[in-house]
Amino acid sequence: MTSGFIRKTAMALSMTLVMAAGTTGVAQAKSMDEVLAGDHRSAKNKARDVYRHPKETLEFFGLKPDLTVVEIWPGGGGWYQEILAPYLHDTGVYYSALNNPSATEGYYFKSKQKVMARLNSNDDLYGKVIITELTAPKKTDIAPAGSVDMVLSFRNFHNWQMGGVEKDVLAAIYKALKPGGIFGMTDHRSEETNGKDGYIKPSYLKAAAADAGFVLVATSEVNANPKDGHHHAKGVWTLPPTLAGDKADHDKMRAIGESDRLTYKFMKPKK
Numbered sequence: 001m002t003s004g005f006i007r008k009t010a011m012a013l014s015m016t017l018v019m020a021a022g023t024t025g026v027a028q029a030k031s032m033d034e035v036l037a038g039d040h041r042s043a044k045n046k047a048r049d050v051y052r053h054p055k056e057t058l059e060f061f062g063l064k065p066d067l068t069v070v071e072i073w074p075g076g077g078g079w080y081q082e083i084l085a086p087y088l089h090d091t092g093v094y095y096s097a098l099n100n101p102s103a104t105e106g107y108y109f110k111s112k113q114k115v116m117a118r119l120n121s122n123d124d125l126y127g128k129v130i131i132t133e134l135t136a137p138k139k140t141d142i143a144p145a146g147s148v149d150m151v152l153s154f155r156n157f158h159n160w161q162m163g164g165v166e167k168d169v170l171a172a173i174y175k176a177l178k179p180g181g182i183f184g185m186t187d188h189r190s191e192e193t194n195g196k197d198g199y200i201k202p203s204y205l206k207a208a209a210a211d212a213g214f215v216l217v218a219t220s221e222v223n224a225n226p227k228d229g230h231h232h233a234k235g236v237w238t239l240p241p242t243l244a245g246d247k248a249d250h251d252k253m254r255a256i257g258e259s260d261r262l263t264y265k266f267m268k269p270k271k
Contacts, residue, residue: 197235
């Protein structure tokens with residue numbers, strides 16, 4: 001493991017604390033605006049802010065720099081990881097819960113490699129990240145029970161549902177949160193989804209969250225996209241950024257933009 005930072009890793013759900021001897025001296029971002037404008041974010045990623053509204057979304061969830069936060073399945077791209085980790089670096093705690101990090105080949109192996117490369121790239125931005133595992137239903141200890149202020153998930157519920165593990169994941173999130181803790185999430189939405197197109201039914205999400213013990217405290221339309229008609233040849237992946245459909249339709253899909261998304265804020269009851 002690269003020197004120059006403190007990191008707790010839990011690839012097999014065993015935490016290891018690595019103490020390092022100093023930092024690189026890079027100036028530390030102090031505000032969300034500084035993080036979003038930072039040079040560590042590529043121009044390609046910044047261009048997607050117009051669709052994902054990271055500042056408004058995170059403010060809606062109530063993110064503060066001194067909170068203990070878990071991000072579920074950041075993925076190899078780590079679009080939100082490169083925002084959350086620097087923002088929480090100085091006074092907060094940031095857990096990154098990976099899916100199947102013990103894989104030695106395939107998608108999850110490549111995703112882990114990309115995540116670790118990012119985390120090793122700049123100690124002053126990523127040096128205190130805590131890696132945990134969420135490979136439902138067997139490995140679900142994303143953080144010590146009752147220790148987390150906030151759990152965040154971005155466009156993952158449809159994957160949990162397609163894998164039949166949404167109840168296991170929601171239970172893991174509920175367990176990790178403190179009483180009064182927040183579960184904030186976004187995902188592609190459509191009440192007409194067939195369950196295989198990447199969209200989720202808001203009504204089903206609400207019911208599943210309620211069954212897990214959560215209370216829906218607020219919703220936001222910050223990530224809504226009325227141009228998205230929800231019916232595409234290759235599901236939500238027909239739209240940007242994937243553009244999985246016919247190349248002849250790519251300009252049309254770009255004009256629509258990224259998917260229509262719900263943004264929900266749930267709470268674990270205080271009592």
